[in-house]
Amino acid sequence: MTETDAASRRGSPAGASVAPGEPGASPGGPDASAAPSVPAAATPPTVPTPPTGVPTMFDVAERAGVSHQTVSRVLNGLTGVAAATKERVEQAIAELNYTPSPTARAMAKRRSGSIGLIQAGRPDYGPSNAALGFNEAAREAGYVVSQVSMRALDADALTQAVHRLVLQRVEAIVLISGERDGVEVIRGIDAGVPLVAVASEEEPGLHRAAIDQYAGARLATEHLIGLGHREIRHITGPPDSMDAAERRRGWADALRAHGLEARHPLVGDWLAASGDAAGRELLADRAATAVFVGNDQMALGLLHACAEAGVRVPEELSVVGFDDIPEAAYFTPPLTTVRQDFDALGRDVMATVLDVLRDERSAVDRTSRVPELVVRASAARLRD
Numbered sequence: 087m088t089e090t091d092a093a094s095r096r097g098s099p100a101g102a103s104v105a106p107g108e109p110g111a112s113p114g115g116p117d118a119s120a121a122p123s124v125p126a127a128a129t130p131p132t133v134p135t136p137p138t139g140v141p142t143m144f145d146v147a148e149r150a151g152v153s154h155q156t157v158s159r160v161l162n163g164l165t166g167v168a169a170a171t172k173e174r175v176e177q178a179i180a181e182l183n184y185t186p187s188p189t190a191r192a193m194a195k196r197r198s199g200s201i202g203l204i205q206a207g208r209p210d211y212g213p214s215n216a217a218l219g220f221n222e223a224a225r226e227a228g229y230v231v232s233q234v235s236m237r238a239l240d241a242d243a244l245t246q247a248v249h250r251l252v253l254q255r256v257e258a259i260v261l262i263s264g265e266r267d268g269v270e271v272i273r274g275i276d277a278g279v280p281l282v283a284v285a286s287e288e289e290p291g292l293h294r295a296a297i298d299q300y301a302g303a304r305l306a307t308e309h310l311i312g313l314g315h316r317e318i319r320h321i322t323g324p325p326d327s328m329d330a331a332e333r334r335r336g337w338a339d340a341l342r343a344h345g346l347e348a349r350h351p352l353v354g355d356w357l358a359a360s361g362d363a364a365g366r367e368l369l370a371d372r373a374a375t376a377v378f379v380g381n382d383q384m385a386l387g388l389l390h391a392c393a394e395a396g397v398r399v400p401e402e403l404s405v406v407g408f409d410d411i412p413e414a415a416y417f418t419p420p421l422t423t424v425r426q427d428f429d430a431l432g433r434d435v436m437a438t439v440l441d442v443l444r445d446e447r448s449a450v451d452r453t454s455r456v457p458e459l460v461v462r463a464s465a466a467r468l469r470d
Contacts, residue, residue, distance in 0.1 A: 157179075200256045201260065205233065205262045213284075227440060249277075259280075266326055267326060282295065282438050286332045297427070298456050311346070316375070317375050319374040319376070321377060337378050364391075365389075379405060380408055385464075388405060404464065404468075421462055434455065
């Protein structure tokens with residue numbers, strides 16, 4: 087991922103700093119050079135010069151060598167921070183003359199019993215059901231959920247949504263969005279509360295929950311290889327999707343592990359129409375005997391293209407989808423696909439939130455849940 091220098095600095099909590107008395111520290115002042123007779127040991131220690139501009143929580147975190155969530159815990163007097171770590175954070179705050187933002191100050195007494203949820207992007211089956219699972223788990227844990235939904239990802243709107251939720255004194259904020267840019271935006275916000283995201287790619291500075299997209303894609307591809315197919319194409323989701331990237335990577339690695347070529351994938355946008363368009367392009371040369379499709383909606387479009395072209399599925403072309411939407415069992419033919427447990431994903435998100443609120447240092451990401459291959463009639467053994 088390409089980021090600006092500032093975003094990179096803020097996304098990496100443990101940056102280099104110059105401590106008093108170390109090589110590279112600024113000189114002690116105008117009188118230091120004018121008094122050569124004073125021994126070096128008697129020269130007062132210098133204070134590191136703070137960065138230009140108004141210091142942020144991320145600057146404090148960088149100076150102290152901790153995460154910005156740890157800085158937030160110190161500022162709000164929460165437990166779970168070692169004494170030595172707390173001392174480093176307080177020293178960094180003093181050195182930088184840092185003052186918490188108004189939204190962070192609003193969190194000084196933040197035991198509100200509420201969690202913020204931002205759902206950004208098209209309300210597809212997966213994210214919508216993960217949000218439902220999260221809401222149910224939050225309610226069972228005694229929390230209420232303040233939810234913000236936006237159909238299109240917009241950095242300004244996302245930033246404003248975070249600040250509005252903070253002013254409502256939520257204890258943590260969750261982002262459900264498959265787009266990489268959304269995760270990068272909230273990672274750069276000085277929110278003052280823990281942030282948890284559904285993200286299938288590693289994101290420094292954030293806690294994550296995810297289903298293992300890579301493992302699911304390998305399951306689908308290995309199934310087709312096991313049926314004897316050697317020319318297996320892929321219709322992928324949009325370039326800005328983390329899930330699409332992980333599924334594409336799993337497909338390619340599975341083929342290479344068997345000495346097969348991973349030909350350049352066709353790109354869709356998760357919708358059936360893009361699957362139909364990709365299918366028409368793919369069917370033009372008839373070289374492929376199988377297709378792994380990035381989601382079930384695009385697989386539906388591919389099945390439509392096959393019907394229009396007179397290509398029989400699975401006799402002439404095997405098709406495997408991803409997600410197992412409720413309609414997948416009723417496609418013609420019924421779709422072999424990879425089932426994701428979105429309800430469990432939502433519950434994993436809430437479990438991660440609870441872990442972070444209890445003790446951030448011991449909280450772990452939940453990203454190892456593996457989806458399940460569901461075998462139906464759209465994929466069959468390659469005929470000689």
